[in-house]
Amino acid sequence: MDISQVLTPDGVRVQNVELDTYLASVTADDVLSLYRDMAVVRRIDKEGFSLQRQGQLGLWAPCLGQEAAQIGTARALRATDFVFPSYRETGVIYVRGAENRDFVGTWRGETNSTYDPYRINTATMQIIIGAQTLHAVGYAMGITADGADDVAVAYFGDGASSQGDVNEAMVFASSFKAPVVFVCQNNQWAISEPVSVQSEFPIAGRAPGFGIPSMRVDGNDVLACLAAMRWATEHARNGHGPAFIEAVTYRMGPHTTSDDPTRYRDEEELETWRRRDPLDRVEKYLRAEGVLTDDVAADIAAEADRVGTAVREAALTMPNRAPLEVFDHAYATPHTGIEAERRAYAAYLAQFEGGAS
Amino acid sequence: MTTMTMGKALNQALRQAMTDDDKVVLMGEDIGALGGVFRITDALQDEFGAGRVIDTPLAESGIVGTAVGLAMRGYRPVVEIQFDGFVYPAFDQIVCQVAKLHYRTLGRVKMPITIRIPWAGGVGAAEHHSESPEAYFVHTAGLRVIAVSNPQDAYAMLQQAIACDDPVIFLEPKRLYHTKGEVDLDTHHTDVAPMGIARVARPGTDVTLVTYGAQVKTALDAAEAAADEGVSIEVIDLRSISPIDYETIDASVRKTGRVVVTHEASREAGVAAEVIASITERCFDWLETAPVRITGHDIPYPPSKLEKQHIPDLDRILDGVDRALGRQNSMTGVEL
Numbered sequence: 001m002d003i004s005q006v007l008t009p010d011g012v013r014v015q016n017v018e019l020d021t022y023l024a025s026v027t028a029d030d031v032l033s034l035y036r037d038m039a040v041v042r043r044i045d046k047e048g049f050s051l052q053r054q055g056q057l058g059l060w061a062p063c064l065g066q067e068a069a070q071i072g073t074a075r076a077l078r079a080t081d082f083v084f085p086s087y088r089e090t091g092v093i094y095v096r097g098a099e100n101r102d103f104v105g106t107w108r109g110e111t112n113s114t115y116d117p118y119r120i121n122t123a124t125m126q127i128i129i130g131a132q133t134l135h136a137v138g139y140a141m142g143i144t145a146d147g148a149d150d151v152a153v154a155y156f157g158d159g160a161s162s163q164g165d166v167n168e169a170m171v172f173a174s175s176f177k178a179p180v181v182f183v184c185q186n187n188q189w190a191i192s193e194p195v196s197v198q199s200e201f202p203i204a205g206r207a208p209g210f211g212i213p214s215m216r217v218d219g220n221d222v223l224a225c226l227a228a229m230r231w232a233t234e235h236a237r238n239g240h241g242p243a244f245i246e247a248v249t250y251r252m253g254p255h256t257t258s259d260d261p262t263r264y265r266d267e268e269e270l271e272t273w274r275r276r277d278p279l280d281r282v283e284k285y286l287r288a289e290g291v292l293t294d295d296v297a298a299d300i301a302a303e304a305d306r307v308g309t310a311v312r313e314a315a316l317t318m319p320n321r322a323p324l325e326v327f328d329h330a331y332a333t334p335h336t337g338i339e340a341e342r343r344a345y346a347a348y349l350a351q352f353e354g355g356a357s
Numbered sequence: 358m359t360t361m362t363m364g365k366a367l368n369q370a371l372r373q374a375m376t377d378d379d380k381v382v383l384m385g386e387d388i389g390a391l392g393g394v395f396r397i398t399d400a401l402q403d404e405f406g407a408g409r410v411i412d413t414p415l416a417e418s419g420i421v422g423t424a425v426g427l428a429m430r431g432y433r434p435v436v437e438i439q440f441d442g443f444v445y446p447a448f449d450q451i452v453c454q455v456a457k458l459h460y461r462t463l464g465r466v467k468m469p470i471t472i473r474i475p476w477a478g479g480v481g482a483a484e485h486h487s488e489s490p491e492a493y494f495v496h497t498a499g500l501r502v503i504a505v506s507n508p509q510d511a512y513a514m515l516q517q518a519i520a521c522d523d524p525v526i527f528l529e530p531k532r533l534y535h536t537k538g539e540v541d542l543d544t545h546h547t548d549v550a551p552m553g554i555a556r557v558a559r560p561g562t563d564v565t566l567v568t569y570g571a572q573v574k575t576a577l578d579a580a581e582a583a584a585d586e587g588v589s590i591e592v593i594d595l596r597s598i599s600p601i602d603y604e605t606i607d608a609s610v611r612k613t614g615r616v617v618v619t620h621e622a623s624r625e626a627g628v629a630a631e632v633i634a635s636i637t638e639r640c641f642d643w644l645e646t647a648p649v650r651i652t653g654h655d656i657p658y659p660p661s662k663l664e665k666q667h668i669p670d671l672d673r674i675l676d677g678v679d680r681a682l683g684r685q686n687s688m689t690g691v692e693l
């Protein structure tokens with residue numbers, strides 16, 4: 001399968017009959033705005049990595065190299081659409097409106113979800129590989145039942161494509177014509193396993209077997225990702241059922257801060273992908289267009305720094321939750337078992353200075 | 358009061374719940390035109406449409422996983438797992454997602470999902486059709502686990518489970534589907550005892566016999582037989598096995614001083630182990646003898662011709678009662 005592209009790694013805008021339809025209205029300023037988001041997210045990612053190395057976060061899952069796939073697809077959505085991300089979608093939740101603390105609270109271990117999913121119409125990060133794809137399909141079935149024209153979006157990786165849940169999600173989505181978009185960010189590696197272990201065949205090639213139209217795009221080309229997502233959401237919104245996008249990209253960093261990619265991949269491969277950096281090509285394009293001047297670049301860098309600093313501040317000032325909050329929200333309605341445990345633990349804590357407060 | 362089978366009572370409960378709340382949707386394999394393999398959803402698709410009584414693909418993880426998404430959109434899915442042994446492919450979605458989403462999101466996302474499971478053995482079924490998986494779910498925080506034993510409870514508690522904002526594993530003993538009993542269809546489910554309160558199914562003074570599900574019937578038969586020999590057994594039907602109503606159990610044990618717990622599921626780390634450990638912690642000073650477990654064996658569920666050897670029957674329960682009474686019997690001197 002071809003990989004659709006509209007912006008070459010050298011920043012040259014090339015024609016693409018299929019994708020150009022969805023980019024007719026895009027101005028250079030719009031591209032600059034996409035670039036701005038990508039630059040900010042790269043900076044947040046760098047901050048998250050540093051915070052982990054400094055012992056302020058337990059873990060971080062870098063999205064370095066995947067900014068185009070995330071910003072391009074997420075920017076095609078409406079606020080009322082509902083997104084089901086995995087744990088690497090820093091760029092996606094940034095576009096959805098995550099606040100500074102939302103990027104770090106979970107990795108710091110204070111809460112499993114820092115944000116209210118209904119505030120930014122984005123589910124909490126999913127760690128079980130591929131489980132969220134079914135949630136997206138169910139949510140989309142609800143959209144249909146409500147007679148609404150929103151879409152649900154499931155983000156997942158190449159490794160997840162092997163999971164039963166992802167395949168079941170495609171069966172349900174297809175059978176019920178659910179308005180759901182599957183976005184597979186094929187970043188080439190599932191921890192240490194190359195994508196060839198998951199699939200020798202292009203992942204986008206599987207969807208048509210479920211009756212789901214698919215597109216394989218250059219995941220480092222933010223315009224191609226935006227266009228593909230516009231195609232997919234239009235398809236789903238108009239009652240034609242699910243659509244599938246494979247964004248072919250590359251995870252330039254480790255799987256998480258606990259991982260050591262030098263054990264399983266070589267520098268040459270990394271270098272190849274460095275030459276396809278998703279930010280570089282937009283920068284080259286915008287400089288050629290005259291939209292990105294040194295002044296604008298400095299402004300964007302300053303904004304990225306400001307957000308990065310704010311994320312750091314949010315991590316360092318995050319309040320520790322009170323001990324008894326460990327019991328909170330296990331159940332929605334009073335549960336005699338857990339209430340008894342809470343009372344017993346409160347009595348235990350009460351013997352120490354400060355007690356349970 | 359109307360006399361009906363437990364299967365019919367469940368059907369009426371679903372109909373009532375769907376009438377009361379248009380966000381209630383049913384999902385499962387063969388639940389539409391067929392009405393489910395046990396006919397529990399009989400005629401509901403005709404009445405409420407294919408949009409609310411959804412015949413799903415044959416994928417249990419898919420059924421539960423899509424129910425999660427529907428719940429997030431504001432629906433109250435009631436899913437049918439066709440047989441107990443088929444719940445395992447959905448295990449991840451149940452224990453990692455359904456059970457935890459409320460906790461994970463600090464209560465912002467509710468999971469009002471009811472997972473109905475035709476449950477346990479005694480009907481001569483094929484392999485994987487007679488499992489007792491309740492301990493897995495009891496062990497999982499975030500879930501409530503209900504096991505019904507009669508048509509009235511089935512009718513009221515299924516509606517309560519559906520109305521509950523927490524996920525409920527709702528176990529329906531399939532060997533009782535055709536058992537008849539009195540059902541009050543006129544009393545609203547909010548006006549009867551809340552889901553989770555145990556029931557003294559038969560009062561007694563000598564031994565407390567704790568059980569749930571289809572074993573309640575066997576326990577009552579055992580109590581009847583024991584009464585003929587002058588032994589008064591108090592039978593407690595737990596109804597909820599997560600949470601467990603220890604107030605009702607404690608009151609009984611402090612009266613009788615002797616406990617037998619019986620269930621069809623295997624013994625190791627089962628519900629009986631939990632109940633007895635808790636009784637021992639809470640009522641040790643009242644106990645006259647060691648509590649006794651009468652359970653299924655620690656074996657895979659046997660072929661149907663042998664299932665009578667596995668499911669505790671009246672005589673095995675009475676054997677346990679003898680031990681609780683400190684009497685010499687078959688087990689005297691046998692290492693457990």
